Amino acid sequence: MSDARATARTMPSGFSVGLDIGGTKTLAVLLGGDGEVLAQTRLATVRGPAGVVDGAVSAVQGVVRQAGVPIGDVTGVGVGVPGLVDSGAGTVRHAVNVGVDGAPLELSTLLSARLGGIGVEVENDLNVAAVGAAHLVEAEGVGHTPTDLAFLALGTGLAAGIVLDGRLRRGSRGAAGEIGHVPVDPAGPPCACGQRGCLELYASGSAVTALWPTTAGRPAPVELFEAAARGDLDAVAARSTYARAVAAAVRMLVLTVDVQHVVLGGGVSQLGQPLLDVVRDALDDESAASAFLRSLDLPGRVRLAPGRVAVGAVGAAVVGRAAGARARDLAG
Structure with a gap:
């Protein structure tokens, strides 16, 4: 199993490609030897095992063609994909969003064979997002080296990818960062995981829809924040409730892994x-009565994912470069 280094400084020279395969789209980036993003592209995801492999091949070929780089100059390919990933075996299963069922899809082996033997690393999509965020934060020269970072995904569910001392932390059973299923209200509503009152029910994207149902076909978070900005008192209250829940997730991550x-x-x-502002405000409010929390500077630790590039695909490319280095070591 790879350590999935998150720092540009530890990566060998050469090109690497990263893929972030989602339910509707596949994002690809090409990283240069200095860790810079040289090209990026986007393709529609084709569901099913064959479609996933074919789409991955097309994405790799497309992004290197866009940059004018021969495929033979690519040292490694990384793939971020939802579902249950065995990074050591290079397989994925139960990736229902992309049409992969319980039978393991040998994605690493199949993709490597189609790309002429290039080393391929497969990783969970949230983990590569964390690695990508760490890579981009380090490129900006922000914070400590090596990076300690949590990528908090506010989507349909709630979970975090964690990088500690520049290394991806999966946990002994791959459950590191699954804070969405920490109960915060034992008397709360039932969660799909079988518990009650889990943090996911209050701080995820789905939680916003529950707080502020939309009928206009637009995303609930957009409608909620727009209504709050107009001064709608119900929306202001709902936005504050949501911000406090996200702040609780931030506090949980800082207090557990710092x-x-x-x-x-x-x-x-x-x-x-606007999201960052209300979350920081909530953290400020919660720290007001606690000298201990104030000493941790919780608001100062929160930032948005860089929007100019596909964070998950960048992280996959970093992971892919490590796969390429291992392949060269074995060949040598």
Whole structure:
């Protein structure tokens, strides 16, 4: 199993490609030897095992063609994919969003064979997002080296990918960062995991829809924040409730693993600065009565995922470069 280094400084020279395969789209980036993004592209995801492999091949070929780089100069390919990933075996199963069922799809082996033997690493999509965020934060020269960072995904569910001391932390059973299923209200509503009152029910993107149902076909977070900005008192109250829940997730991550940065990602993060502002305000409010919390500077640790590039695909490319290095070592 790979350590999935998150720092540009530890990566060998050469090109690497990263893929972030989602339910509707596949994002690809090409990284240069200095860790810079040289090209990126987007394709529609084709569901099913064959479609996933064919789409991955097309994405790799497309992004290197866009940059004018021969495929033979690519040292490694990384793939971020939802579902249950065995990174050591290079397989994925139960990736229902992309049409892969319980039978393991040998994605690493199949993709490597189609690309002429290039080393391929497969990783969970949330983990590569964390690695990508760490890579981009380090490129900006922000914070400590090596990076301690949590990528908090505010999507349909709630979970975090964690990088500690520049290394991806999966946990002994792959459950590191699954804070969405920490109960915060034992008397709360039932969660799909079988518990009650889980944090996911209050801080995910789905939680916004429950707080502020929309009938106009637009995303609930957008409608909620727009209504709050217009001064709708119900919307202001709902926005505050949501911000406190996200702040609780941030506090949980800092108090358990003391990461320097908590990066807000996922669908809700597309709200941008207005989301960041209300979460920081909630953290400020919660710290007001606690000298201990104030000493941790919780608001200062929260930031948005960089919007100019596909964070997950960048992380996959970083992971892919490590796969390429291992392949060269074995060949040598």
